[in-house]
Amino acid sequence: MNHTLDPANWDEFRALGHRMLDDMIDHLSSIATKPAWQAMPESVRSAITTETLPTAPQGAELAYRDFLTNVLPYPNGNLHPRFWGWVQGNGTPLAMMADMLASGMNPHLAGFNQAPALVEHRVIEWLRELMGMPAGTSGVLVTGGTTANLVGLTVARHAKAGFDIREEGLQGGGRPALTMYCSVEAHSCAQKAAELLGLGNRSLRRITVDDEFRMDLGALRKAVAADRAAGHKPICVIGTAGTINTGATDDLPAIADFCAEEGLWFHVDGAYGALARLSPALRPIVRGIERADSLAFDLHKWMYQPFEIACVLVRDAAAHRGAFAMTPSYLAETTRGVIAGGLPFAERGIDLTRGFKALKAWMSMKAHGIDTFARLIEQNVEQVRYLAERIDAHDKLERMAPAPLNVVCFRYAEAGASPERADALNRELLIRLQESGEAVPSSTVIRGRFAIRVAIVNHRTRTADLDRLVSAVVRIGDELAGHPGGILADGVREA
Ligand SMILES: Cc1ncc(COP(=O)(O)O)c(C=O)c1O
Known part of the structure; x- marks a missing residue:
């Protein structure tokens, strides 16, 4: 028995590998000429969804051919210069190659006595420095902002519960309820964390916001006082740097002061906004991040890295380790050999087996330099300011919120439309815009x-792309406004 998954003929595999690389470089270099999104034809959908379990080998050539035909042409569009949906980065050609190198090398990044672990330590250290957190801060790379926030909030719960929550869990009766606080504009991953941590959604208090969508500090103070008076135990306030809806940033220094006064953990969700700190010009917007007890942010959003990569930094390294570390005998550290240095990354989060996602960040930071990332981030902010100005200057467009960072919310304003009609028209407009492939x-x-x-967390967007967006929105809006009884709201006919 000499089975293996290595190719029988390495030269043939090399030729296929070179073709794959050439095809992907062609794909990336021509991305702007393609639609921002296109719907899958039914034939493609069913080719994928009806394929039966491939028990016999089909060969790499055929598997790759199916990828080229049925998969590659139908992504959600986030590589495209006119993709601005949700908060999805583009990825970069260099980081794509780094991911291939990481996958080829395939090291196990629980830790171990190996160069890839030193690379991850270095990336975390560079990120710590960029975020202005003190030496000795601990960190770990994770899959995304959701997990980064969960890890940070797990440490918060562990550090502030007031009892050994790892040993006892939350099942013992008679203890005060642990409560956390975020604004009503916080990302839904805060709720996911509260639920997963066993606190329950209700224990995550949503604090109202001001006119600029920033947490109302007076309301926060009242909520914490009310919870204390009711016998609950407030443990943590979650500030946001760059909210998902409008790009607002809470008054982080004030929240930090409040947490210090009240003995609360100060967690910051900086999923994309934290990266504004790379730019000296934008840094004042996210001032106070550096005071976080724990800070979560993505590199696959505003550092343009391919999915998935995010980071969580925790000021108190012992608390970080204390929330997760466990050392069964089969993982015991030695002073020499392969496991010398232990498994530090496994002790700072959920995963034991982890891939080498640090490599793309390390190579990207070295190759492009932090100054380049700062300029790209500034460019995205300038693009949003430009778009906001164009919207404000257009009598058929209406801005819906301030645009302090890289997010702008607006809509087509049909003269005399009721609020319900305006909602329906814009809902349909957005879908038609996406389906047209013009922009997302x-x-x-x-x-x-x-x-x-x-x-905009897009390094490919140009000003002309924003002009095309404005033209397309107005054109589709005009078409819909001209047909008051037309198809609205995702195919639903208006009564
Ligand atoms: C403010 C904020 N927090 C958290 C997240 C979740 O991050 P991820 O999608 O990487 O899990 C997002 C995603 O857009 C976000 O904008």
Whole structure:
């Protein structure tokens, strides 16, 4: 028995590998000429969904051919210069190659006595420095902002519960309920964390916001006092740097002061906004991040890295380790050999087996330099300011919220339309815009009203792309406004 998954003929595999690389470079270099999104034909959909379990080998050539035909042409569009939906980065050609190198090398990044572990330590250290957190801060790379926030909040719960929550869990009766606080504009991953941590959604208090969508500090103070008076145990306030809806940043220094006064953990969700700190010009917007007890941010958003990569930094390294570390005998550290240095990354989060996602960040930071990332981030902010100005100057467009960072919310304003009609028209407009392949914004609801939302974490966008967006929105809006009884709201006919 000498089975293996290595190719029988390495020369043939090399030729196929070179073709794959050439095809992907062609794909990336011509991305702007393609539609921002296109719907899958039914034949493609069923080719994938009806394929039966491939028990016999089909060969790499055929598997690759199916990828080229049925998969590659139908992504959600986030590589495209006119994709601004949700908060999805583009990735970069260099980081794509780094991911291939990481996968080829395939090291196990629980830790171990190996160069890849030193690379991850270095990336975390560079990120710590960029975020202005003190030496000795601990960190780990994770899959995304959701997990980064969960890890940070797990440490918060462990550090502030007031009892050994790892040993006892939350099942013992008679203890005060642990409560956390975030604004109503916080990302839904805060709720996911509260639920996963066993606190429950209700224990995550949503604090109202001011006119600029920033947490109302007076309301926060009242909520914490009310919880204390009711016998609950407040443990943590979650500030946001760059909210998902509008790009607002809470008053982080004030929240940091409040947490210090009250003995609360100060967690910051900086999923994309934290990266504004790379730019000296934008840094004041996210001032106070450096005071976080724990800070979560993505590199696959505003550092343009391919999915998945995010980071969580924790000021108190012992608390970080204390929330996760466990050392069964089969993972015991030695002073020499392969496991010398232990498994530090496994002790700072959920995963034991971890890939080498640090490599793409390390190579990207070295190759492009932090100054380049700062300029790209500034460019995205300038693009949003430009778009906001164009919207404000256009009598058929209406801005829905301030645009302090890289997000702008707006809609087509049909003269005399009721709020319901305006919602329905813009909902349909957005879908038609996406289906046209011209551009991909997404949507949100601002003060109860539907808004088209553009979030730019895109290093390929040019000013002309924004002009095309404005033209397309007005054109489709005019078409819909001209047909008051037309098809609205995702195919639903208006009564
Ligand atoms: C403010 C904020 N927090 C958290 C997240 C979740 O991050 P991820 O999608 O990487 O899990 C997002 C995603 O857009 C976000 O904008």
